[in-house]
Amino acid sequence: MNTASAPEATGAESLRTSETLKALYGYVRPHRWAVVLGLLLALAGAAGGLLQPLATKALVDRLSSGGTIGTILLAMTVLVLLSMVAEAFGAYVLERTAESVVLAARRSLIGRLLRLRLAEVDRMQPGDLMSRVTSDTTLLRAVSTQAVVSAATGAVTLVAAVVVMAFLDAVLLGVTLGVVAVVGVGAVLVMPKIGQAAERAQAAVGEMSTGLERVFGAFRTVKASGAEERETARVEAAARRAWRHGVRSAKWEAVLGSADNLAVELAFLAVLAVGGARVASGDMPVSTLIAFLLYLFYLMEPVYQLVEAASHYQEGAAAIARIAQVDGLATEPQDRHRSVQPAVTKAVRPRPASVRFEEVSFRYGPRLPDIHQRVDFEVPGGGMTAFVGPSGAGKSTVFALVERFYEATGGRVLVDGKDVTKWPLSELRSVIGYVEQDAPVLAGTLRENLVFAAPGATDDEIREVLARTRLDALVERLPHGLDTPVGHRGTKLSGGERQRVAIARALLRRPRLLLLDEATSQLDAVNELALRDAIAETARETTVLVVAHRLSTVTDADRIVVMDAGTVRAVGTHEELVAEDELYAQLAATQLLTSAGRPRD
Numbered sequence: 138m139n140t141a142s143a144p145e146a147t148g149a150e151s152l153r154t155s156e157t158l159k160a161l162y163g164y165v166r167p168h169r170w171a172v173v174l175g176l177l178l179a180l181a182g183a184a185g186g187l188l189q190p191l192a193t194k195a196l197v198d199r200l201s202s203g204g205t206i207g208t209i210l211l212a213m214t215v216l217v218l219l220s221m222v223a224e225a226f227g228a229y230v231l232e233r234t235a236e237s238v239v240l241a242a243r244r245s246l247i248g249r250l251l252r253l254r255l256a257e258v259d260r261m262q263p264g265d266l267m268s269r270v271t272s273d274t275t276l277l278r279a280v281s282t283q284a285v286v287s288a289a290t291g292a293v294t295l296v297a298a299v300v301v302m303a304f305l306d307a308v309l310l311g312v313t314l315g316v317v318a319v320v321g322v323g324a325v326l327v328m329p330k331i332g333q334a335a336e337r338a339q340a341a342v343g344e345m346s347t348g349l350e351r352v353f354g355a356f357r358t359v360k361a362s363g364a365e366e367r368e369t370a371r372v373e374a375a376a377r378r379a380w381r382h383g384v385r386s387a388k389w390e391a392v393l394g395s396a397d398n399l400a401v402e403l404a405f406l407a408v409l410a411v412g413g414a415r416v417a418s419g420d421m422p423v424s425t426l427i428a429f430l431l432y433l434f435y436l437m438e439p440v441y442q443l444v445e446a447a448s449h450y451q452e453g454a455a456a457i458a459r460i461a462q463v464d465g466l467a468t469e470p471q472d473r474h475r476s477v478q479p480a481v482t483k484a485v486r487p488r489p490a491s492v493r494f495e496e497v498s499f500r501y502g503p504r505l506p507d508i509h510q511r512v513d514f515e516v517p518g519g520g521m522t523a524f525v526g527p528s529g530a531g532k533s534t535v536f537a538l539v540e541r542f543y544e545a546t547g548g549r550v551l552v553d554g555k556d557v558t559k560w561p562l563s564e565l566r567s568v569i570g571y572v573e574q575d576a577p578v579l580a581g582t583l584r585e586n587l588v589f590a591a592p593g594a595t596d597d598e599i600r601e602v603l604a605r606t607r608l609d610a611l612v613e614r615l616p617h618g619l620d621t622p623v624g625h626r627g628t629k630l631s632g633g634e635r636q637r638v639a640i641a642r643a644l645l646r647r648p649r650l651l652l653l654d655e656a657t658s659q660l661d662a663v664n665e666l667a668l669r670d671a672i673a674e675t676a677r678e679t680t681v682l683v684v685a686h687r688l689s690t691v692t693d694a695d696r697i698v699v700m701d702a703g704t705v706r707a708v709g710t711h712e713e714l715v716a717e718d719e720l721y722a723q724l725a726a727t728q729l730l731t732s733a734g735r736p737r738d
């Protein structure tokens with residue numbers, strides 16, 4: 138198991154250039170023909186531009202010899218129009234491809250994020266993970282297509298222009314290349330600075346999302362604690378960091394961007410001086426100098442394209458590294474036959490599942506303490522088993538191991554006598570109904586929440602479960618009944634209602650094993666009684682494991698497992714344990730089990 142060690146990770150390791158290029162190729166590969174088409178169209182456009190100076194030279198020569206220029210002018214107009222059309226269509230093809238690359242990267246990231254192991258999610262920040270899907274993928278747009286095509290067209294047209302210039306005048310070409318080389322060395326030195334700034338800016342965007350996610354995850358607490366200003370300052374600080382690094386990147390890009398102008402301007406002056414002297418001395422016709430100078434300005438475009446490709450590459454490399462980091466996170470094994478839905482109809486009574494822990498040891502990370510030490514117990518199919526013990530004893534962790542959210546570091550967890558690691562994961566989870574301690578409710582309607590774990594549930598089944606969990610009265614009160622939106626995290630429901638929705642959701646799945654992590658907050662007496670009845674009824678046809686925080690729950694249980702500091706201390710009925718186990722007797726005497734930690738001796 139790839140368990141987490143670092144408490145959190147937000148930064149991304151830079152990749153080697155070869156790794157970045159390999160990843161880039163991976164993104165471009167499925168769209169290579171579209172990129173090639175875009176490239177051909179860009180080259181066609183560039184070729185039109187390349188022929189312009191030659192046409193100009195022919196025009197000047199024709200004028201000097203007193204000939205007519207109508208045909209040449211017409212040819213030049215057609216050339217301009219054709220190259221414009223080619224460039225526009227090429228640009229569209231590339232933009233479309235770029236969007237497809239972004240979509241593919243987002244789809245792969247989204248699919249991966251939802252399959253991440255819990256240990257990985259524990260150490261990452263959800264906000265930062267989200268920014269990788271939303272913001273970093275956007276940077277792929279430029280690097281995956283424009284940069285590739287700019288680099289290719291830039292290089293091809295540069296070489297073509299240089300060949301034609303060599304053909305026109307080798308001395309002037311030497312002067313030009315000398316100047317361009319000097320400026321080019323400076324530009325190469327600047328490039329890594331853009332990459333570095335872009336990477337830091339993207340990391341800061343990730344921190345910003347993390348800060349916002351933190352605030353909205355506990356919005357009422359933030360307000361009640363009067364922490365709005367502090368939290369605003371925190372998110373703003375990340376926004377300012379993103380700005381600072383963004384500006385730094387822009388500064389170096391501006392330096393790089395002006396370098397190509399500078400190179401061409403300097404080369405222009407040098408060529409004008411040397412070429413002017415050669416024309417004056419009669420070594421070169423003036424039309425050659427004009428054509429050469431036009432090529433020199435034509436050179437601006439490919440040089441600009443190469444510089445642009447380099448900038449995009451630097452930015453894109455930063456994003457690719459951050460995306461690659463998610464690709465490196467451990468995911469849960471994917472079953473060959475996915476989405477096993479419980480699809481248990483009322484006619485088929487689900488067979489209760491048995492659970493066994495065999496000498497199970499577990500810790501949440503290699504450098505974290507043991508949470509379970511040789512935990513050993515057996516629960517036969519059916520009935521209710523309660524887990525009690527002081528806070529932090531490892532009770533909820535039992536459920537996490539049964540659901541295989543984490544894997545035991547020693548021993549075996551068996552469901553129906555079969556090691557959970559041998560179960561196809563989706564099949565294992567399809568057998569289980571799970572109610573978390575904080576009873577999460579998702580944004581959406583009440584109906585969506587209820588059928589979340591059993592999308593095929595019928596209206597009759599929903600009605601029956603609503604009655605069992607005493608939610609029917611609530612549904613009648615709601616303006617749109619089951620189709621009323623419940624708000625972000627179910628904020629429009631009361632705590633007790635959220636708890637009952639979570640239980641109803643698990644019951645609708647008609648599980649063979651119900652894991653109920655009882656909330657420490659009290660339900661009102663009427664609803665508590667109703668829920669006890671509902672769970673007792675469920676326990677007649679399903680195995681129910683409940684982490685119990687209320688004495689009333691344990692007195693109903695067929696068996697009670699007392700846990701303390703990661704070990705099973707005793708197993709028995711309420712009466713047996715009150716008589717035989719000192720810790721249990723103390724816990725039972727406090728009525729409210731475990732919520733305040735282990736009672737003092």
Ligand SMILES: Nc1ncnc2c1ncn2[C@@H]1O[C@H](COP(=O)(O)OP(=O)(O)OP(=O)(O)O)[C@@H](O)[C@H]1O
Pocket residue numbers: 259501505508526527528529530531532533534535574684731
């Ligand atoms: N994801 C996690 N990463 C690291 N440590 C964790 C994680 N989840 C729980 N722990 C630690 O494991 C220990 C056992 O937690 P667990 O939730 O199983 O306790 P519990 O007995 O259910 O407690 P409570 O009655 O308070 O709910 C605790 O000390 C907790 O801090």
